[in-house]
Amino acid sequence: MTQVKKHEAKLSRAVESIQPSGIRRFFDMASSMENIISLGVGEPDFTTPWSVREASIHSLESGRTSYTANAGLIELREAISDYMEERFDVSYRPEDEVIVTVGASEGIDIALRSVVDPGDDVLIVEPCFVSYAPLVSMAGGQPIPVPTFMKDDFQVTLETLQEKITPKTKAIMLSFPNNPTGGVMGREDLEKLRDFIIEHDLVVLSDEIYAELSYDQEHVSTAAIDGLKERTILISGFSKSFAMTGWRVGYVCAPAAYAAAMLKIHQYAMMCASTMAQYAALEALTNGRQEMEEMITSYRQRRNFFVKSLREAGLSCHTPGGAFYAFPSIKASGLSSEQFAEQLLLEQHVAVVPGHVFGEGGEGHIRCSYAASMAQLEEAVDRIAVFMNTIKKEG
Known part of the structure; x- marks a missing residue:
């Protein structure tokens, strides 16, 4: 009788080498506790505007349930094109330079896979969103971290880039306003990088999902810098600016050759974004701007209060120019980022994200989302202050 051999999972080495998101462990711990104030979730605390929800409902009631292109x-692509030109002064043809994606996350994935060959180096400005390095690895590339520091307001410097460039470098991943630091790069800052990018013939993958959430100066897109548009893939979406995280609708804008390559991947992997979500996104661009501006005003007020309060609690913190995160230094505590976050959660029931999960340069910091109510923020900083006082007494 033939003995049936037990099957052992034959997994991709590239996938096996990737670690699960470091954020998840803290969410799992917090989910089993009571009286938690969570400053860990990276999404707006606002509800999607009613007119946007209504547009989606209407699309369903009208039977618009088939695939789109x-x-x-x-x-929607025409509306995105008009919006990008009106707000950010960058022009894209809707017919062959704009793709609607399943969130900005898919946009990042297809952008990397359309550019990266096995063995290519990709510069990743860190601290950064947790998916960048794993997606580079899954595309066959080698992620090369480029650190930024609080003393520079978490802006990338030309000197640091020059230290990391190699003959194998093909692309650079930028994300401003930045998650987790809230750092921004203005026009002059980006212009300082232009000659470096052109000299080394790099493709720029610019994640601008937080572009609208820029508080002290107007956001300047990398694609708006002279000489960079033709080599830039711009990634954005509706999640943060229109409070539409769960709708999963984003977009990429790029020169036609890049867009055509990304469309190949998108059409096989996704077919198209949700039809109902696309009609909702169209309504957001058409009639949702006022609600967006109200959210931005609220976030600015919360930022000012929260950063000031963190400093009063004994944590050094730069003023984030965008997004909705503070990234204070916790080095004065004598704890690692993970130790600080875990003890704060267990002792004071405040959930934050340890900085090291956003790259090695994030060690010594924690990420705190101020996309929470003022009442929650006030209570959170009170608890953080108690925690810091406890550490000082123990020290």
């Missing part, structure tokens, strides 16, 4: 509804 792979690249997305042409009406």
Whole structure:
């Protein structure tokens, strides 16, 4: 009788080498506790505007439940094109330079896979969103971290880039306003990088999902810098600016050759973004701007209060120019980022994210989202102050 051999999972080495998100462990711990104030979630605390929800409902009631074009509804692509030109002064043809994606996350994935060959180096400005390095690895590339520091307001410097460049470097991943630091890069800052990018013939993958959440100066897109548009893939979406995280609708804008390559991947992997979500996104761009501006005003007020309060609690913190995160230094505590976050959670029931999960340069910091109510923020900083006083007494 033939003995049946037990099957052992034959997993991709690239996938096996990737670690799960470091954020998840803290969310799992917090979910089993009571009286938690969570400053860990990276999403707005606002509800999607009613007119946007209504547009999606209407699309369902009208029977608009079939596939759209792979690249997305042409009406939505036209609206995205108009919006990008009006707000950020960058022009893209809706018919062949704009793709509607399943969130900005898919946009990052297809952008990397359309550019990276096995063995290519990709510069990743850190601290950064946790998916960048794993997605580079899964595309066959080698992620090369480029650190930024609080003393520079978490802006990338030309000197640091020059230390990291190699003959194998093909692309650079930028994300401003930045998650987790809230750092921003203005026009002059980006212009300082232009000659370096052109000299080394780099493709720029610019994640601008927080572009609208820029508080002290107007956001300047990398694609708006002279000489960079033709080599830039711009990634954005509706999650942060229109409080539409769960709708999973984003977009990429790029020169036609890059867009065509990304569309190949998108059409096989996703077919198209959700039809109902696309109609909602169209309504957001058409009639949701006022609610967006109200959210931005609220976030600015919360930022000012929260950063001031963190400093009063004994934590050094730069003023984030965008997004909705503070990234204070916790080095004065004598604890590692993970120790600080875990003890703060267990002792004071405040959930934050340890900085090291955003790259090695994030060690010594924690990420705190101020996309929470003022009442929650006030209570959170009171608890953080108690925690810091406890550490001082123990020290």
